Amino acid sequence: MAKLPIETEKIIEQYGPSLNFPPKDGYPGRDEPDKVINTHCCFCGMQCGIKLLVKENKVVGFDPWMEFPFNEGRLCPKGVQRYLQNNHPDRLLTPIQRIEGKGFSPISWDHALSHTVSEIQRIQSAYGNDAFQCYQAYH
Ligand code: SF4
Structure with a gap:
């Protein structure tokens, strides 16, 4: 079972969800x-x-x-x-990386891509090519 790196309240404080968030200056006029x-x-x-x-x-x-x-x-x-x-x-504009005991930290796109590639290669060399799967979620 996956374990959260920090308490749920801290994750929400950093990344939301900000439910029913109204825009700072109110909703703009639809007619303009x-x-x-x-x-x-x-x-x-x-x-x-x-x-x-x-x-x-x-x-x-x-x-x-x-x-x-x-x-x-x-x-x-x-x-x-x-x-x-x-x-x-709540929209993420940069990749974030989970750091055990510290929560999540923003990282560069280059770092995110090279880390993802090396982890896929590590999993496949240890367990075979079919051991890796990608799941895409929209929300
Ligand atoms: S409106 Fe709904 S069905 Fe159409 S593209 Fe968007 S998510 Fe898909």
């Missing part, structure tokens, strides 16, 4: 985006079409993209909330 960007929801392979409303280079909302042939403006519950995560305080 600088730009509307037709793009795709990035959460899963369905790639539903979505119109992101952008103000001062930040996503502030979305509109349905009715003409997009696959989803015709509809989004699932994950896609509906996706735009809120761009500027959410």
Whole structure:
């Protein structure tokens, strides 16, 4: 059974979750985006079409993209909330590494990549190529 490196309260203090977090200056007006960007929801392979409303280079909302042939403006519950995560305080912007007894520390992308490669190689040389598997979680 995996053991947490530090108490749960400290992890939450550092990385969230910050539930029901309102933006610092309140929710921006939906009627004044600088730009509307037709793009795709990035959460899963369905790639539903979505119109992101952008103000001062930040996503502030979305509109349905009715003409997009696959989803015709509809989004699932994950896609509906996706735009809120761009500027959410819990969003990780750098890799972090677990250090026993100290919790988590930010590390560089180069360090994260080389550490990941060396750990995959260590596991595979000790237990065989099929001993390593990757699991991707969206939330
Ligand atoms: S809206 Fe839902 S189904 Fe569509 S791409 Fe996003 S996560 Fe996938």
